[in-house]
Every structure is written in structure tokens, then in C-alpha cells.
Amino acid sequence: MTTPGGGGQSGRWFPDEMPLPAANAETAGWWEACLSHRLVVQRCRSCGATRHPPGPLCPDCRCLESEWATLPGTGTVYSYTVVRQAFLPSLADTVPYVVAAVEPDGAGGARFVSNVVECDPEEVCVGMPVEVVWEDMGPELAVPRFRPRGTAGDEGATA
């Protein structure tokens, strides 16, 4: 899947009862892109530096102007941990699951904290190539998760 922003690959991996992220003025644009299944990163209009989570000013040059750069949707696992305890009763059937810091390709070193899905948690490793998949948690929220690149059902993949 090479559609810019990750395309239309989607599924469900976490329960509806999962606490939902709250958007604010700084992150609204990022979540809006997610809703259309487009993975983006905030980029400074002045110096081009990227940052995540989104914020009002560039930490490199203090510029207040920024834009949303669309990413290819691929990346690598920078770090991860396996959650084995259900901190919410609704997650009892979901554990164990993987929380990972993913370094998206083209994001200039910015990292997203997300989940690696569609694989055995024991198979996740630092440096693992992944690609975005979208979890529609409701009509107004889509959350990017990542799966190993080139897994079954990924017709047309060349990775």
C-alpha cells in the first residue's frame, strides 16, 4: 500500500470503551487529517523542522507559522513496550498489546506514540518496519495504529 498518508487500510483492534484522545487547538489539525486517514506531521513554515505532538511554535526557530506535511504512512519501531495488565476491565480481552514509539518515514525524526497491531507482541522489535493502519473509533475519530509491513492481506505490497 503506497497511498500517501496510509490510504484506506482500516480495522478494529481496541474496544469502544477505550478512553479517547481529546483534541485541542494545537492538535485539531492533526486529528482532522487522521479522520480522513491521512498521516501528517507538523512542519515549520520557516525552517522546515518537524515536531510532534503538535505545538504553537517551532522549538528550533520560534516561528509561529506551520503546515501539515503528508507522510507516506511507513516507518520503523523506535522503541516499544508490551502491556500485559488490563488497566481497564474492557481491555481484558485485548492484553497483551504493544505500545510503541514509531518513527514515521519523512517525519524528520519526529515520533508518534501508537500501537503495533496484527502481530504477536513477542515478534515486535526495535527497527521493525511498520505501516499505518486506521482504527475508526467513531464517526469523528480515527486513530493511527501500525502493523508490520508486508503482512498477510497487504496485497500489492513490495516491502
Ligand SMILES: [Zn+2]
Ligand atoms: Zn522553525
